[in-house]
Amino acid sequence: MSGGRLRALMLKEFRQMIRDRRYMIALVVAPVLELLVFGFVLSATVTHLPLGVVDQSATPQSRELIADLTESRSFRLAGYYDSTGALGDAIQRGALDAGLVIPYEYARDLASHKPVAVQVILNATNANTAAIAQGYAEGVLQAYDAQRASVALPRGVALAPDYLYNPGLVGSWFIVSGILGLLLILVGTLFSSQMIVKERAAGTIEQLLMSPASATEIIVAKVTPLFGALFAMGLIAVAMMRWIFGLPFNGSLLLFLAGAALCMFSGIGLGMFVATIVRSARQAQLFVFFLNPPLATLSGAFTPVEAMPRWLQPVTVLNPINHFAVIARGTLVKGSGIDVLWPNFLALLTFTVVLLSLSVWRYRAQL
Amino acid sequence: MRRIVAQTRKEIIQILRDRLTLTLAIILPAFLLFIMGTAISLTVNHMPIVVQDFDGSSASTKFVDAFRASVTFSVVPWPINEDPQRALASNEARAALIIPPHFGRNIASGASAPVQMLVDGSDANTAQLATGYASEVVRAYNAQLGGVSTQPVQAAIRLWFNPGRDSKKFYGPGFFVLALTLFPTLLAALATSKEGEEKTILQVYASSIPASQYLLGKIFAIMVIAFCEWIVMMALLVTYFGLRFAGDPTPFIVGSLLYAFCVAAFGTMVGAAIPSQVAAMQAVAAGGFLLVFILSGLLFPVENIPVGLRWLSNFVWGRYYIEIVRDAFLQGGGWPATWWKVFAISGFGATFYGIAWRNMRAMQLKD
Structure with a gap:
């Protein structure tokens, strides 16, 4: 060379x-x-998923739950629906990615300290979005419970995640x-x-x-x-x-x-x-x-x-x-x-x- | 009409004769669909996690077993005296679970038992999934302890359209569209630009065929090839990806026909404008592939694109077809959900054909 x-x-x-x-x-x-x-x-970030709500309870308690869920970064309130059928149609049409159904007996059961289930429907077409949205929804409900229960600390394991590097x-x-x-x-x-x-x-x-x-x-x-x-x-x-x-x-x-x-x-x-x-x-x-x-x-x-x-x-x-x-x-x-x-x-x-x-x-x- | 058929026949014979192009046309789309549909997923299964149990009681062992039993985590052995951060730094694990001493005692006494989880945040999406999954495991463990009474409001989560959260079902239709976008366009561009490059276009100009029929002949030939690709890939979607029609398949079938016309017209337009095969291929790679890849909601939802760039996705023809295919296989919304998307695709096809025709209609050499 x-x-x-x-x-x-x-x-x-x-x-x-x-x-x-x-x-x-x-x-x-x-x-x-x-x-x-x-x-x-x-970007895979899950933010502002349009959420439709069927509020059969229509009480201050149910509105509080809706506010908690939609004020988080991951969901935004896209509208109220009269029936679960209308809500389902909107999800199928692609107008909504998530739905929340609060039952009639919600406030009554809460007052009498009975466990009550609200239904959360997620469009799982995109598996990743659904998995993250599910985590969010459960997290918001847990925080809502903790806040309502106002007991010092719930019993059992409390997970404290810590993100390194980012x-x-x-x-x-x-x-x-x-x-x-x-x-x-x-x-x-x-x-x-x-x-x-x-x-x-x-x-x-x-x-x-x-x-x-x-x-x-x-x-x-x-x-x-x-x-x-x-x-x-x-x-x-x-x-x-x-x-x-x-x-x-x-x-x-x-x-x-x-x-x-x-x-x-x-x-x-x-x-x-x-x-x-x-x-x-x-x-x-x-x-x-x-x-x-x-x-x-x-x-x-x-x-x-x-x-x-x-x-x-x-x-x-x-x-x-x-x-x-x-x-x-x-x-x-x-x-x-x-x-x-x-x-x-x-x-x-x-x-x-x-x-x-x-x-x-x-x-x-x-x- | 006879002239169109003759032009179509000539194109098909030409493509059949070129071995390399033929393999490219039939095998590669199916291969691409298979490999991308298999490899691309955002949801990590068997996420490697290290566990440091400083308690070593029966309660903590049971807690770790809950992580071992879950499908999403795979517990990697890690020496107790070594810093768990090192496992994350060396990519041996994505997360570390640290159980402090007195964990068992706290659980037994009914107090709160904090557990730390270090998560590698360099992949933000996986980090979010990891904490989501870990919370699910913790919730199940707590429920087993009998701590349910602290959670009065529970979310009954329903995952619609893809209850198994199977990524393949989401990405399969997307890559089906990507392959149907890339390869017919490429073939059309090559077949048309070749005439310009080898100057056989002069013979076309000298013949009695008008521009409209010449272009339609080319487009129909590519549509026939696209139909073969469509059949092969549909077979793959039904068998390997396990997809079935969720509702009315007619919008999908009409949309497919129009989409084949749309991409063939786009390729013909590019090929007629660029009389060089190499340059035409580059234009297809940039226009057909890259645009659809990043702006159509193929990998990540269109809603995640920043608002300043999101409007661009309205001009990406693949986006509408992806939404139609996903609707046909997953959501089943039928015509009410998709009619305007089918309409948009025909609009794009007509525009591409119109531009190609305008450029060619004189059937004269440009000076």
């Missing part, structure tokens, strides 16, 4: 890249915008720290494969291979400017996570950037490898279409890996997005160090080395 030749090749690739303004926009600006939109739009339970932290890796891999794969395929389509690959430069030098020169652009994108993303989404950055920023760099290299390596297999730009893109959905789905970037079926979870070990998501969440939110994250670093390093060496090896065999 010669320093002068490598520098000249790199300069060529770098100039080629920045000359195309549309290319730079697609490479740096688009992913940053996507991260922003994903962070704001993808006491405000901000949902976007999980999403943005996962999506960044997804974007790095998707963008890296797409652009590195296009880069190689373009050279072949234009016929300039033969000139490159005939020059004294070795395949390693050609690949290194191609990777470096692309990596530089991705790294710039990564830095903008870090600034956004800090100041727009307010991630706490509990761990080492350097460790995070090292993980991001390895993730970028894995994406670039994957794209290059794809490019040395396919024949045309059209095929390259179709291949990426094949590859992206499973990569994104089995990554744990926007849904937890533990929520996948058991037999599918081991597959995520082969996914660089997953490893980077663990590193990003560890360093940016939880404050974990290398003592915890080393297996993920090792995995990313392995992907990088294997994919890039495969690309170098296949590069000569392209003609």
